[in-house]
Amino acid sequence: MARRALSAAERVSEAAEALREEKFNARRIELAEAALETLAELGFARTSLRDIAQNSAFTHGVFHYYFSDKLDLICCCVRHYKAKCVTRYDEVTATAQSRDELMEGFLAKLAATLRDDARMHRLWYDLRAQALFEAAFRKDVTEIDKSLENMVWRVASRYAELGGKQPAVSSSVLYALFDGLFQNYLLKQLSNDPEAVSGLIDEVRRLLPTIC
Template identity: 50%
Template sequence: MVLTTRVDKVEQRRLELAESALRTLGDLGYARTGLREIAANSPFSHGVVHYYFHDKIELITFCVRHYKTICSRRYDDAVASATTPQGLVDDVVAIMSRTLLDDAALHRLWYDLRTQSIFEPGLREDVRDIDLLLQAMVGRIVARAVELGAGQALVDEATAYAAVDGLFEQALVAASRGDDAAQEAATLLGRRVAALLRSIVA
């Protein structure tokens, strides 16, 4: 596709800047991330940010929206291909432990921005959208476990999501203490999510 309209090129630049912003936010956190730092992690100078985005908030919002396209379908293959409840839990837990280690910056960014949304109303709607997407993701896992005969769901979708999410955030905080701690956190996360899932669908 050589034919790139002007609109396409603009959208591509916005994506480039968003990727750079995601990297920077995941590294430094929202409180310490400035527009210049984001631009420094991109091929452009700091002025260009305001050429493609009206606001800092608009850029961050764009980032958060971009994030959801990366995350929310992560377990779909495992859900589709599982044949036993045991196998489903094993696969899900393996993916979760791996993404904790591989995509740590992305996850750090997500929890940071979700917390920021408490103080910054401009972020709330987008954060809420993603939360619902992630909740549906967990819901599909639970529903599939029920379908495979693991039992019945003892809590609703929102409760299951919040509980699993709590475990993931706990692991992410623990993983920030260093490489060894991250490895251990990933192992514990796997065990704990498995135990929890078996408790809430039985």
């Protein structure tokens, strides 16, 4: 059945509703940005909406208006942060013309993210661990995990392609290898190990050519 044509008033009403939703979502992102530092510092279990409000320019009531509870806010925060993370290596992957160029570009960005964003990555692993107990987190965590798996696969498959090869393992195995390495060296970095960054880079430099 053909859809009835909307009247001018209905079109205006729909446009206004879409604009309100867009503004609402933009405000949620703004609040999530403000909350990330506190969450990254204190972690899931030790952070309340009141803590977040006290460490931001927004009131407790504002956070309650835009988020149903702490779980809603934290899921929004991590989705927003990880959405930016998963494109971190895309430029070097797209522009590299040799395996060496891709390797060095990838390792430089990998070193920077471990060195500069350790607390944010810690928040991600905290949330992923909580998903074992909190059903509310599982859908988001599963989707984020898949996007990270795809991110690693884009790098590895391009690296293999530049050498006329195919990756020797599946994307899920490859992700498990890289994720395990990264989490291990993240703990070292958070423990102020001066060799954490160089250790991760050395491991990846050895690993990638053996499987790609």
